[in-house]
Amino acid sequence: KSPEFNASYSMGRLHIEHMGGERVFSCANCDCPLTNRQQLISTRFTGATGRAFLFNRVVNLDTSELQDRVMLTGRHMVRDVSCRKCKTKLGWVYEFATEESQQYKEGKIILERALINESEGFPDPVKD
Amino acid sequence: LLELMENGSGCLNGSGAADSAEKAQQQQQCPAVQLSERNCEAVRVIGQYLRELGLARSAEALVLEAGCPLESGAAAQFRSSVLLGDWDGAEASLASLRRALWRESSWSEIAFRLAEQRYLELLESGAHIAALCVLRGKLTPLQFSPDRLHRLSGLIMCSGPEELRQLSGWSGAAGGTRQALLDSVEQFFPPSVMLPPKRLSVLLDQAVRAQVSRCRHHNTSLSPDQLTLLADHSCQAAASVPSVCSQVLDAHQDEVHVCQFSPNGRFLATGGRDCVAIVWLVEAAANPPGAPRVRHHLTLRIGEERGGVAWLAWSPDSRLLLACAAEEATEVIVWEAETGDCIKKLKHRDEDSLTTAAWLPDSNHFVVGGNRGHFYLCSVDVGFEKAWDFIRVVALATRREDDGGTAVLAADTFARIRRYRFDTMQDETLFREDGPVMSMSISQDETLLAVCVASAGVHLWDLRLRVCRRRLHGLTHGAYLLHASIGGPNQDFVASGSHDARVCVWHRGCQAGDGAQQHLLPDKLSGHGGLVSCVSWNPRHHGMLASASDDCTVRIWLPASLAAAALAASADGTGPGGAGFSSNGCCSSTVSKHQPPPLL
Numbered sequence: 106k107s108p109e110f111n112a113s114y115s116m117g118r119l120h121i122e123h124m125g126g127e128r129v130f131s132c133a134n135c136d137c138p139l140t141n142r143q144q145l146i147s148t149r150f151t152g153a154t155g156r157a158f159l160f161n162r163v164v165n166l167d168t169s170e171l172q173d174r175v176m177l178t179g180r181h182m183v184r185d186v187s188c189r190k191c192k193t194k195l196g197w198v199y200e201f202a203t204e205e206s207q208q209y210k211e212g213k214i215i216l217e218r219a220l221i222n223e224s225e226g227f228p229d230p231v232k233d
Numbered sequence: 234l235l236e237l238m239e240n241g242s243g244c245l246n247g248s249g250a251a252d253s254a255e256k257a258q259q260q261q262q263c264p265a266v267q268l269s270e271r272n273c274e275a276v277r278v279i280g281q282y283l284r285e286l287g288l289a290r291s292a293e294a295l296v297l298e299a300g301c302p303l304e305s306g307a308a309a310q311f312r313s314s315v316l317l318g319d320w321d322g323a324e325a326s327l328a329s330l331r332r333a334l335w336r337e338s339s340w341s342e343i344a345f346r347l348a349e350q351r352y353l354e355l356l357e358s359g360a361h362i363a364a365l366c367v368l369r370g371k372l373t374p375l376q377f378s379p380d381r382l383h384r385l386s387g388l389i390m391c392s393g394p395e396e397l398r399q400l401s402g403w404s405g406a407a408g409g410t411r412q413a414l415l416d417s418v419e420q421f422f423p424p425s426v427m428l429p430p431k432r433l434s435v436l437l438d439q440a441v442r443a444q445v446s447r448c449r450h451h452n453t454s455l456s457p458d459q460l461t462l463l464a465d466h467s468c469q470a471a472a473s474v475p476s477v478c479s480q481v482l483d484a485h486q487d488e489v490h491v492c493q494f495s496p497n498g499r500f501l502a503t504g505g506r507d508c509v510a511i512v513w514l515v516e517a518a519a520n521p522p523g524a525p526r527v528r529h530h531l532t533l534r535i536g537e538e539r540g541g542v543a544w545l546a547w548s549p550d551s552r553l554l555l556a557c558a559a560e561e562a563t564e565v566i567v568w569e570a571e572t573g574d575c576i577k578k579l580k581h582r583d584e585d586s587l588t589t590a591a592w593l594p595d596s597n598h599f600v601v602g603g604n605r606g607h608f609y610l611c612s613v614d615v616g617f618e619k620a621w622d623f624i625r626v627v628a629l630a631t632r633r634e635d636d637g638g639t640a641v642l643a644a645d646t647f648a649r650i651r652r653y654r655f656d657t658m659q660d661e662t663l664f665r666e667d668g669p670v671m672s673m674s675i676s677q678d679e680t681l682l683a684v685c686v687a688s689a690g691v692h693l694w695d696l697r698l699r700v701c702r703r704r705l706h707g708l709t710h711g712a713y714l715l716h717a718s719i720g721g722p723n724q725d726f727v728a729s730g731s732h733d734a735r736v737c738v739w740h741r742g743c744q745a746g747d748g749a750q751q752h753l754l755p756d757k758l759s760g761h762g763g764l765v766s767c768v769s770w771n772p773r774h775h776g777m778l779a780s781a782s783d784d785c786t787v788r789i790w791l792p793a794s795l796a797a798a799a800l801a802a803s804a805d806g807t808g809p810g811g812a813g814f815s816s817n818g819c820c821s822s823t824v825s826k827h828q829p830p831p832l833l
Contacts, residue, residue, distance in 0.1 A: 118541075120671050125625065125647065226606075227622070
């Protein structure tokens with residue numbers, strides 16, 4: 106159960122955010138909270154390990170340098186994302202889509218299903 | 234001046250005998266320099282100041298040489314008439330000034346005051362008949378303030394001047410009342426006719442107050458009229474603001490993440506990734522008095538599998554120390570600080586994550602919480618007492634309330650700062666931050682809350698008004714948790730860690746020159762070799778600041794004046810490290826374990 110992370114990368118205590126939500130997605134390796142079901146836009150994406158989900162907003166991620174990638178849906182500029190706590194690569198974020206029909210993905214994040222866990226959270230507080 | 238007197242140009246403003254026309258003629262012959270309007274105003278103001286000081290002849294000479302009369306002719310006439318007690322003349326001058334009033338309606342008030350002074354003086358000198366004439370002929374027709382009229386007519390019964398003065402609260406013709414009358418009348422006329430009273434004094438006071446508001450380290454108890462005019466006021470930083478590192482504490486084996494002084498200022502607790510909490514004693518050196526030094530007292534372990542000490546909290550009576558772990562934080566430990574005895578190991582459930590805590594004022598109850606949604610009220614006697622469900626706690630503080638109960642302030646992952654009463658189970662949102670909250674710290678008098686917001690700096694909230702008083706910028710942002718601390722005798726200073734290995738210190742009271750609050754820049758203290766995560770002010774030795782860093786050390790910072798004394802007195806190995814303000818820390822015991830990874 107104890108999380109595995111590379112100790113030489115830890116300096117200070119990382120600021121870990123939490124988005125709340127009734128169904129919480131977290132990193133499968135270290136259980137760092139990432140996002141929730143409310144942020145899920147689509148389940149019909151494919152990554153290196155198979156199924157992947159498109160999310161609106163995800164926290165606690167580190168991003169890589171900008172990469173030019175040609176995918177099934179066209180040419181995109183993306184950055185790889187990894188878990189801020191354990192540095193495991195989890196997916197990518199779309200920064201720019203060359204085709205107009207794909208522009209809805211800009212700013213959204215793909216997380217590969219095999220690399221994340223889904224767990225129970227609790228209801229968000231009522232907006233007051 | 235003697236020359237002028239010999240020439241017979243008796244242009245003394247105060248002498249009622251001088252003829253206005255002759256005076257005007259003399260003044261036209263005298264001016265040697267042509268003055269702009271602004272300079273003329275300055276001369277008038279200076280002339281008034283000299284006259285108020287009693288230097289009447291200097292004032293006259295000034296007016297003569299500059300050619301700027303202090304006030305209009307009629308006003309000068311009025312002034313001299315009043316001062317000499319020539320009431321008819323005063324009335325005549327006043328009539329000619331009537332056009333110049335700000336508001337016509339104030340005319341009756343001025344006439345009333347003039348007649349009132351005349352009446353009281355007549356009564357004082359025993360001329361009751363004449364006084365009665367004034368009462369009937371001058372005061373009553375004005376129909377101003379029947380109450381005062383009634384009181385004045387009652388005074389005619391007084392047996393003597395003593396009783397008159399006592400009953401009316403009027404200090405007599407010789408008691409400066411004529412000047413007081415002039416001062417009170419001045420406000421009804423525009424400055425071109427009569428100068429507002431004490432104008433230069435008012436301007437000087439305003440200037441000094443503006444300097445005080447710009448003073449970056451202001452901490453003196455002197456009032457503005459006691460400060461010197463000869464140089465712009467600025468408090469010496471050396472006496473109050475920590476700037477020199479007087480000690481480097483290197484007993485920790487790994488990054489230090491927390492440091493906290495106890496409320497009585499006698500202990501310092503530090504903890505970090507090496508899973509130990511160290512208690513240090515603060516000793517104020519006897520000779521010279523007031524140079525505090527820190528000495529190792531106890532090392533307390535929390536267990537290896539815990540990921541390090543995440544938080545340390547002192548009980549309000551400074552007797553007990555509570556530690557929370559960073560990973561696997563299922564248990565909190567309470568020790569007695571003096572002896573090191575473990576008083577309590579509190580564990581509620583295996584899946585708990587309790588990474589932050591705060592004590593309640595009775596030094597028995599405390600609250601703990603974490604971002605997995607566990608928020609408990611516990612006590613040293615009983616253990617777990619109550620849970621508040623579904624709150625992901627980021628930081629905790631407690632505050633006494635008016636009805637005697639204690640409110641728990643909790644920041645949560647939705648950036649809300651809320652108030653919880655565990656006794657009545659009431660809760661309320663106080664305010665909402667506009668970015669994710671990293672940590673929170675309450676001032677000792679419980680009026681201010683310093684909230685560290687990721688990528689936004691430190692926000693100071695007033696807990697009574699529930700508004701953000703200051704947004705403090707200047708610290709370097711990054712991915713790691715930072716803590717701030719409010720200190721100083723009047724909660725004037727805020728310090729925080731920073732990602733650039735420096736300690737930031739702000740004086741929150743001062744404003745930038747144009748009053749803008751946003752651009753308050755901190756003083757930055759260099760010396761650490763790694764990220765500074767936590768700082769703590771000593772509540773008793775107000776200039777003493779501790780900082781905990783990833784370079785495995787804790788540094789003690791003192792104001793320059795105290796630090797010089799502390800350095801001289803140091804005998805043991807924990808000698809002074811580098812300097813403060815101007816970089817360079819050549820500290821022999823600094824260990825920088827690894828290069829920090831690139832922060833994205």
